[in-house]
Amino acid sequence: MTKLYYTRSRGRAETTRWMLAVNQIPFENILIDTAEKLAALRATGKLPFDQMPLLEIDGLNLSQSSAMIRYLARRGGLYGDTDNEALWCDLIAGAVSDFSETSLKAVFQPTDEIAISEQQATFDKFAPCFEARLKENGTGFCAGNRLSFADVILAEALSSYLEWIPDILGPTPLLKALNETVLSQPGIKAYLTSGLRYPKPDNTCVIDIARVLQRSLPPHFPEPNRFVPGS
Ligand SMILES: N[C@@H](CCC(=O)N[C@@H](CS)C(=O)NCC(=O)O)C(=O)O
Structure with a gap:
């Protein structure tokens, strides 16, 4: 069974997870929810940069989420049909990585208002570019004329934005349509309604991550250094 080691969070x-889902590869979330479990995982030598996630698949130990999604894209034929399409997949994936950073950080913000306004600002910067790419390509997809990993990870990023700002896709109809296309993939539909999908992150999630990584909490939390060794 394919295993994904990570904290109790997205x-x-x-x-x-979305790439495993779209490829309909069954997997297990292996919960690393204590500093001791993380230390034990590091001691196995399976984390070349001491970082999670770790994906155990096909007898391999994969590190770095960008490598994992590309491995799964190649495995599932979701990396474009030509070099040029593969290039577009990479180009969009790079932009999605920048785009998703703001929603990844949203839960760490001191107020919902700040989280929302930062996400709206990042959306306003990137979404017109994604929309323009979809218009230029003219197929309903980011690259070529069928689904690629770029579409999947773009929809994954949008899923967080939509949880904070439900009508955010109003001004970008092509992006909205692409999002619906990805959400209608059988593997994605099944994943999103399964117990494998963690809920929208909240303060408990922030505390869990800080405890496992033994890092400080955002400064607006009480005792922000409570998990930092020696504090
Ligand atoms: N570029 C890496 C980043 C991974 C990462 O930052 N992982 C964090 C948990 S979210 C971690 O393990 N941090 C511990 C460390 O950096 O030592 C990826 O995308 O996989």
Whole structure:
């Protein structure tokens, strides 16, 4: 069975979960919810950069979410049909990585208002560019004339934006249509209604992550250094 090791959260494992889902590869979330479990995982030597997520698949130990999504894209034939389409997949994936950073950080913001206004600003910067690419390509997809990993990870990023700002796709109808196309993929539909999909991150999630990584909490939390060793 394919295993994905991570904290009890979507975080940097979520694009991999969507790629496993779209490929209909059954997987297990292996919960790393204590600093001791993380230390034990590091001691196995399976984390070349000491970082999670770790994806165990096909007898391989994969690190770095960007490598995981590309491995799964190649495995599922979701990396374009030509070099030029593959290039577009990479180009969109790079932009999605920048775009998703703001929604990944939203839960760490001191107020919902700040989280929303930062996401709206990032959306306003990137969404017209995604929309323009979809218009230029003219197929309903980011690259070529069928689904690629770029579409999947773009929809994954949008899923977080939509949880904070439900009508955010109003001004970008092509992006909205692409999002619906991805959400209608049988593997994605099944994943999103399964117990494998973690809920929208909240303060408990922030505390869990800080505890496992032994990092400080955002400064607006009480005792922000409570998990930092020696504090
Ligand atoms: N570029 C990496 C980033 C992974 C990452 O930052 N992982 C965090 C947890 S979300 C981690 O393991 N941090 C511990 C560390 O950096 O030592 C990826 O996308 O996989």
